[in-house]
Amino acid sequence: MENKSTQLNCPASTFSLEPTIIEQKIARLRICMTIASESEPYFREGKKILETLKGVQEKKAEIEAYAAAFTALKAKHTSSPLEKLNAVNKALPVLLKLARENPFNVEILFVKTAVFSRLPFFFQRTKEALEDIEKLIQMLERQWHSLQDSLRNVIIEFLLTSSLASYSQKQRVKQCIKKSYSSPSSEILA
Numbered sequence: 001m002e003n004k005s006t007q008l009n010c011p012a013s014t015f016s017l018e019p020t021i022i023e024q025k026i027a028r029l030r031i032c033m034t035i036a037s038e039s040e041p042y043f044r045e046g047k048k049i050l051e052t053l054k055g056v057q058e059k060k061a062e063i064e065a066y067a068a069a070f071t072a073l074k075a076k077h078t079s080s081p082l083e084k085l086n087a088v089n090k091a092l093p094v095l096l097k098l099a100r101e102n103p104f105n106v107e108i109l110f111v112k113t114a115v116f117s118r119l120p121f122f123f124q125r126t127k128e129a130l131e132d133i134e135k136l137i138q139m140l141e142r143q144w145h146s147l148q149d150s151l152r153n154v155i156i157e158f159l160l161t162s163s164l165a166s167y168s169q170k171q172r173v174k175q176c177i178k179k180s181y182s183s184p185s186s187e188i189l190a
Helices: 004-009 019-036 040-052 060-077 081-101 106-118 126-146 149-161 167-180 184-189
Strands: none
Touching: 019 040, 019 060, 019 106, 019 149, 040 060, 060 081, 060 106, 081 106, 106 126, 106 149, 126 149, 126 167, 149 167
């Protein structure tokens, strides 16, 4: 039986990673994406993770969303204004298409919202980011227990630290957290 390191060294188009490995890599991508705009090492790490996920079919739309996000984040790590503009202009249509094709996918909505919320005003995506923040909170409220912990935690941190999320929206997120720590037995006794 091959070990996992051997599997990872073969050409991307010829292998299939175990779902747990894919989920671990995507969980790491989430973290890298949220920090990559401020830290070039996390940007480089995220790009390397994406390289290992090329050709993987499971979670394909999510992987494409992260690839588009890292394309947009390239703008933070290049000095050429033209390269910055080209990177963002290349990423935006991909994120919009993926969000349109997967309207109930929390992860894709999160990636799109995280990217759009960091764009300069002249891209005119602030209104859409504000609407997406509300959608994310609604999805978080409805799907709390069905979300992977790592995804839920990254979304919570994003929403609580976002300058675009309102005070009342942040309170709703905190209420979700508070409800999650309430045990069913304590609600019966109350």
